[in-house]
Amino acid sequence: MSSKIELPPTYKDIEDLIRVDRLPTIWCPGCGIGIVLKTLLRAIKKSDIDVDRHVIVSGIGCAGRVSGYVRLDSYHVLHGRAIPFAIGIKLAKPELEVTVVSGDGDIVGIGGNHFIHAARRNHDINVVIVNNMIYGMTGGQVAPTTPRGARTTTTPYGNIERSISIPLLAIAAGATYVARWSVLHVDHMMNSFIKMFRHKGFAVVEILSPCTLFASRNGIELLQLYEILRRKCKIVSNPDPWESHIDIFGDKPIILGEFIEIERPSYEELVWSSIRG
Amino acid sequence: MQEVKWRRLPLNSNYAVAYAVKDCDVDVIAAYPITPQTTVVEKLSEFIANGELDAEMIHVESEHSALSAAIGAAAVGARTFTATAAQGLELMHEMLHIASGLRLPIVMTIATRALSAPISIWCDYSDLMNTRDASWITLIASSAQEVYDSVIQAYRIAEDPRVLLPVMVAYDGFIMSHTYEPVYVAENPEVIREFVPRRKTWLTLDPDKPITLGPIANPDWYYEIKYQQVVAMEEAYKVIKEVDEEFGRRFGRSYGVIEKYRIEDADIVLLTYGGLFGTVREAIDAMRKRGINVGGLRLRLWRPFPAEEIIESVKGKKLVIVLDRAISYGARIAGPVALELMSTMYRMSEKPEVLSVVVGIGQRTVTEEDIAEITALGMKYLEEKRVPNQTIYWGVRA
Numbered sequence: 001m002s003s004k005i006e007l008p009p010t011y012k013d014i015e016d017l018i019r020v021d022r023l024p025t026i027w028c029p030g031c032g033i034g035i036v037l038k039t040l041l042r043a044i045k046k047s048d049i050d051v052d053r054h055v056i057v058s059g060i061g062c063a064g065r066v067s068g069y070v071r072l073d074s075y076h077v078l079h080g081r082a083i084p085f086a087i088g089i090k091l092a093k094p095e096l097e098v099t100v101v102s103g104d105g106d107i108v109g110i111g112g113n114h115f116i117h118a119a120r121r122n123h124d125i126n127v128v129i130v131n132n133m134i135y136g137m138t139g140g141q142v143a144p145t146t147p148r149g150a151r152t153t154t155t156p157y158g159n160i161e162r163s164i165s166i167p168l169l170a171i172a173a174g175a176t177y178v179a180r181w182s183v184l185h186v187d188h189m190m191n192s193f194i195k196m197f198r199h200k201g202f203a204v205v206e207i208l209s210p211c212t213l214f215a216s217r218n219g220i221e222l223l224q225l226y227e228i229l230r231r232k233c234k235i236v237s238n239p240d241p242w243e244s245h246i247d248i249f250g251d252k253p254i255i256l257g258e259f260i261e262i263e264r265p266s267y268e269e270l271v272w273s274s275i276r277g
Numbered sequence: 278m279q280e281v282k283w284r285r286l287p288l289n290s291n292y293a294v295a296y297a298v299k300d301c302d303v304d305v306i307a308a309y310p311i312t313p314q315t316t317v318v319e320k321l322s323e324f325i326a327n328g329e330l331d332a333e334m335i336h337v338e339s340e341h342s343a344l345s346a347a348i349g350a351a352a353v354g355a356r357t358f359t360a361t362a363a364q365g366l367e368l369m370h371e372m373l374h375i376a377s378g379l380r381l382p383i384v385m386t387i388a389t390r391a392l393s394a395p396i397s398i399w400c401d402y403s404d405l406m407n408t409r410d411a412s413w414i415t416l417i418a419s420s421a422q423e424v425y426d427s428v429i430q431a432y433r434i435a436e437d438p439r440v441l442l443p444v445m446v447a448y449d450g451f452i453m454s455h456t457y458e459p460v461y462v463a464e465n466p467e468v469i470r471e472f473v474p475r476r477k478t479w480l481t482l483d484p485d486k487p488i489t490l491g492p493i494a495n496p497d498w499y500y501e502i503k504y505q506q507v508v509a510m511e512e513a514y515k516v517i518k519e520v521d522e523e524f525g526r527r528f529g530r531s532y533g534v535i536e537k538y539r540i541e542d543a544d545i546v547l548l549t550y551g552g553l554f555g556t557v558r559e560a561i562d563a564m565r566k567r568g569i570n571v572g573g574l575r576l577r578l579w580r581p582f583p584a585e586e587i588i589e590s591v592k593g594k595k596l597v598i599v600l601d602r603a604i605s606y607g608a609r610i611a612g613p614v615a616l617e618l619m620s621t622m623y624r625m626s627e628k629p630e631v632l633s634v635v636v637g638i639g640q641r642t643v644t645e646e647d648i649a650e651i652t653a654l655g656m657k658y659l660e661e662k663r664v665p666n667q668t669i670y671w672g673v674r675a
Contacts, residue, residue: 060364060396076396078364078393079364079368080339109338109339110309110338110339112338135310137312138310138311138312138315139310139315139316139319141310141315141318141319141336142336144338153319153322154310154318154319154322154334154336155322155326155336156322156323156326156327157326161336
């Protein structure tokens with residue numbers, strides 16, 4: 001079905017980690033997920049963890065397709081269930097570095113309860129949430145992360161609901177590393193990915209990623225959405241999670257940074273130490 | 278009574294659902310996006326936002342919550358709707374039994390889709406067939422017009438005091454959900470609303486007369502309560518036919534519980550359901566021209582199963598070929614409808630042979646040529662007196 005794709009030279013360093021035979025990706029031109037994938041693969045290379053020990057788990061949605069494009073052990077599971085699947089892997093084989101990559105709808109929408117309880121138990125897994133603020137794959141319906149006022153196919157005159165703030169939710173639930181960047185902040189994203197691999201405990205990295213459908217439903221060009229991110233994103237050191245709410249069309253800045261980085265015994269450490277006595 | 282004025286619109290089956298739901302003046306809709314159902318709810322969101330439908334839309338975070346919200350709304354007397362497909366229907370499964378056990382007249386449409394794993398967004402009926410024992414009345418439509426008409430009939434059936442069971446209206450994902458056909462919709466929906474009048478026929482929560490819905494039933498009563506669902510299904514069978522006939526008298530279209538196509542003088546009958554029946558009809562016409570005595574039967578009603586009509590239609594035939602688009606793994610006859618047909622026919626004194634064929638899994642294309650080849654194979658088996666007592670998996674690369 002797909003014609004043979006050759007990767008440009010800039011992909012040389014990660015070519016061995018991409019399933020070139022699966023390209024082109026299903027992502028729309030201009031989508032941010034490709035940037036996340038590229039950065040994640042570079043971070044895996046720099047992680048000091050053997051590539052063979054890395055596992056990628058994803059749920060359903062555009063970001064969920066990441067697992068199909070990586071030449072690593074990867075699992076594409078049910079909608080919302082990437083986190084429990086990842087926990088199972090980590091408990092059975094603690095030596096593996098398990099990373100969930102999925103979208104906002106998958107992880108804090110339909111899978112929200114798993115996210116809360118995995119954070120509470122501080123499972124030693126990594127969760128990369130590509131937040132495009134909409135259900136993109138199904139054509140642009142309102143999601144729990146859709147900012148108030150935004151138009152979607154199911155809120156044609158604007159969303160009236162308050163959106164979830166991922167950093168605030170993650171911290172409240174017990175996550176021990178939480179960062180937020182956008183696809184325009186590749187270096188920061190890379191550092192956070194490397195940190196999350198090293199971190200012992202539940203690490204959450206939220207990446208704001210412009211969606212072409214989100215833009216078109218709101219009557220703007222995709223590039224304008226990138227411009228909004230460029231203009232509004234503000235990197236703060238030790239940001240206040242209470243200030244992390246995203247107000248995409250308003251005046252308030254979108255706060256980026258590392259919201260929390262603390263040490264607390266992970267579930268795996270506790271469970272293995274109790275078994276070993 | 279006001280005469281109905283029809284407007285001919287190009288609609289796919291998803292939009293046909295949305296128009297029917299609007300015309301039935303539904304109060305509460307709760308749904309979660311899933312391909313290939315999503316445009317049903319998108320269209321309904323548009324109707325609500327534009328003030329064409331006075332309803333509440335709840336954007337829930339999963340299908341489990343979608344049906345839960347519909348159950349809550351129905352429990353206070355609202356006319357409710359939800360729609361889903363595949364994994365969404367599976368995630369609802371627990372609530373399917375709650376809706377029917379509480380005897381709430383919820384209507385849901387299913388754009389049928391294959392189940393994971395591996396992931397497939399394409400059409401087959403494995404999602405629907407998994408709900409067989411959930412005590413939902415299940416209609417399977419084969420055109421966008423029938424989808425529109427069936428959703429209207431569904432509210433009338435569900436809310437009938439003799440029934441009070443939830444109703445599913447299913448149709449092919451993509452093949453029908455995304456294919457445009459000319460559909461007559463009412464220009465004056467009041468007429469439709471007259472056909473599905475608002476009646477409070479079911480037990481609802483009421484602060485003035487407090488009741489509890491769904492509490493624990495111990496071994497001394499649980500059985501009797503579940504038996505009421507058995508009786509309700511039997512009653513439903515009559516009501517479904519009544520409603521369809523009345524719909525026909527009122528609006529000029531009716532479908533019956535099964536659809537027959539050129540079977541009067543046929544030796545061989547092809548039995549199937551959903552959009553595939555269109556292909557089957559075309560194939561029958563082509564085979565008839567070649568002198569093959571073949572006819573078609575379409576199952577429009579899956580639950581309750583139209584046993585009498587089926588027996589009547591297959592009586593005196595030599596062979597019934599059942600084309601199923603789902604697999605009951607581990608069963609010797611693995612086509613769910615073939616299995617049902619064979620158990621229904623067990624007491625017939627002179628019964629036709631039955632050939633169970635699985636086709637179209639994960640939307641593997643089924644052409645007229647496939648139907649003709651399957652029929653030829655069936656005829657060969659019949660002639661050699663060796664119709665296999667197990668399912669044929671048509672076209673699989675085994």
